[in-house]
Amino acid sequence: MIEWLDDVWSRTHMVQVVEGGEDGGPLRDRTILAELSDQAAVDAARVLTTKGRFPGGICRCHGGPTIVLRAAGGQVLASAGIHGHGSVSWERSRFRDDHAVADPAALHLFLAEHGVPDQLAAFVPPLADLLGLHETNPQFRPAGEAGRRYLTKRGVPHVLHPVLVTVTGQQSGELAEAQIDDVRHRLDAIMPSPTGRAMILLSWLGRLPIPTEAFWGEGILVRRLLADLALPDIATAAADTRTGHVAMGVVNLVMHSGDNGTLAAAIGPTLRQLFPPPSAADTVP
Template sequence: MIEWLDDVWSRTRTVQFVEGGEDGGPLRDRTVLAELSDPAAVDAARALTTEGRFLGDICRCHGGPTILLRNAEGQVLASAGIHGHGSVSWQRSRFRDDLAVTDPAALQLFLAEQGVPDQLATFLPPLADLLGLHETNPQFRPAGEAGRRYLAERGVPDVLHPVLVTVTGQQSGELTEAQIDDVRHRLKTAMPSPTGRATILLSWLGRLPIPAEAFCGEGILVRRLLADLALPDVSTAAAGTRTGHVALGVVNLVMHSGDNGTLAAAVGPTLRQLFPPPSTADAVP
């Protein structure tokens, strides 16, 4: 298989990332998500998708997106499905041997920065593990004084505590537009800087337990507040505050709002700091 990979990559002039996995239908009908023709970018894609350890087996999901290698005439030389965080399956039906890539964080960030959607989402499990944010009981923050400590632990600005202690975390995601306007006004008055608000909101979002509170409870409220901010302000906040919580907040936001690669580029250095390249001693042979 290694010899086969060397051969097809030596003849590759264009790399495409197309929508869908092994169940995505004919390759010619797929939407092209990103295309690389610059030799340096093609070389980077090759290194990130072929260096690692073969597992001798395949996962049971269909994967996606799919990598296509094309020669100078535009003919498809090979294809591979991307499976989760750092697994690539080259010509799966032929070889049935997934590759665990050496540097999964670099691969997923590379894809995200090219505009391939949903790649930052693969960082959710490792970030949740790193930060200890898998939910326990209660799933949602309680209301009243019992819930006040949760607000403090999550870095929620004091100015919002009088409003939020009256509702549970789950009810925070169900606030009316008038209630949201009140929260928005309080926050803006206390923190006039859009970048400052973005930093606080991303960190708050990245401190919510996964999945219920982060996706269905307070997470809804925080994402509604972030929606009022311009992308450059959110991007500046993401780039300027290199913490795991802000990084997870960005991942949560992108999972619900999408990204054209701007937020991926902004949070990339933080994710590389949290998930650095393997050392020579730890590298997968």
């Protein structure tokens, strides 16, 4: 398989990333998500998808999106489905052996920064492990004084506590617009800078337990507040505040609102610091 990969990559002039996995139908009919024709980008894609190890089996999912290698004349040379965090399956029906890439963080960031959607979602499991964000009981923050310590732990500004302690975490995701305005005005009063507000909100969002509170409940509230801010301000806050919680906040936000590659680039250095490249010995196929 390594010899086959060397051969097809040596003849590759363009790399496409298309929608869907092994069950996505003919490659020619799929939406193109990214197209790499620059030689440096093609070379980078080759390294990121072929260095690693072959575990000797496949996962159960169909994967997606799919990487397509094309020759100078446009003909398809090979394809590979992406299967979760750092797993690439080259010609699965033929080889039946998923490839565990050596540097998963670099692969998913590379794809995200080239506009391939949903790649930052691959960082949810490793970030949740690293930051200890897996939920326990209760799933949602309780209301009243019992819930105040949760707000403090999540870095929620004290000026917001009087509003939020009156509701549970689940109910905070269901606040009426007038209540959201109250929270918004309180936050604006203590942090006039949009970049500063973005930093507070991203860190808050990135401290919520995975999955319930982060994706529903209080996570809805924080994302509604972030929706008021311009993308450049959010990107600046993410780039300047290089913490795992802010990175997780960005991942959460992107999973619900999408990204054109701007936010992926903003947290790229943070994610590379948290998940550094492997040693040279681990990159040998």
